[in-house]
Amino acid sequence: LPPYSELVKDSLLAKGEDEDTIGDLIADAMEGMDRQAKRRFEALIGALVADAASLPTYWNYNPDTITEAMKASGTSDPEFLSPMSNNFFQIPIGSYSCHGSQVIAIMESLVAAGGFDARIMAQSYDEKFGLASGYGALQNVKGQHKGWRNLSVTEYIENAEQGKPPMERAHKTDCQSDAYVKIIPIVCAYAGRPEVMECCEAAIRLTQDNDTAVVMGCAAARVLEACILGSPPDAAVLECTSHLPVNMSGQVREEMQGAMCTAYRM
Secondary structure (H helix, E strand, O other), X not given: OOOOOOEOOOOOOOOOOOHHHHHHHHHHHHOOOOHHHHHHHHHHHHHHXXXXXXXXXXXXXXXHHHHHHHHHHOOOOOOOOOOOOOOOEXXXXXXXXXXXXXXXXXXXXXXXXXXXXXXXXXXXXXXXHOOOOOOOOOOOOOOEOOOOOOHHHHHHHHHHHOOOOHHHOOEOOXXXXXXXXXXXXXXXXXXXXXXXXXXXXXXXXXHEOOHHHHHHHHHHHXXXXXXXXXXXXXXXXXXXXXXXXXXXXXXHHHHHHHHHHHHOOO
């Protein structure tokens, strides 16, 4: 694809604010928060920044290609890489992917409803990903200049266009990373409350209605919840494995535990 370096036009940086001023704005927003509230805030902001930062290398699984793109750009940092090294879709650098957009959609629904409400969340998805949104027509075409809907979100909108009710629009087998992205704003709001996992499951099943997606998403939710409540990350990972369903096959359980432990070199 031709080199693409357009930047988002509605960011604070694009509007003329310098990095120090933006840092001050964030510090002001966190003023008066206790440590746990700060962890909730940081988890949500961190997820959104990470999503936007990684967009230019989205679905690029070849480290050598990314390294060459960084050299060509004169940088040693892959974050917010310009020109983009994303060969699937091109949207302004600093934008959110479909993953980040789902975090925003769920966060906005929590605010609108004053808490978790599956119907309000569905309405938020309709607005964020419907045909009238910036995602446009359902068909994805490599090289398109619009956002790329993930598989489960595409299925959700297709079923919405067919008139199916919100709770009957989900993909029945997809268990990709959407499952553990969607839980982030919910855990940030509900960590430490008994209904947190119930809300996470409902959010996952809105677009991915299968047990595998739920197990994966809720496993991620337990790790994040434990970190927010004060557990060290390594302890949070180990604790999470004890909550995996008892009816999971031994092999799956061992693989999940092994993968999570390997990430922390335990």
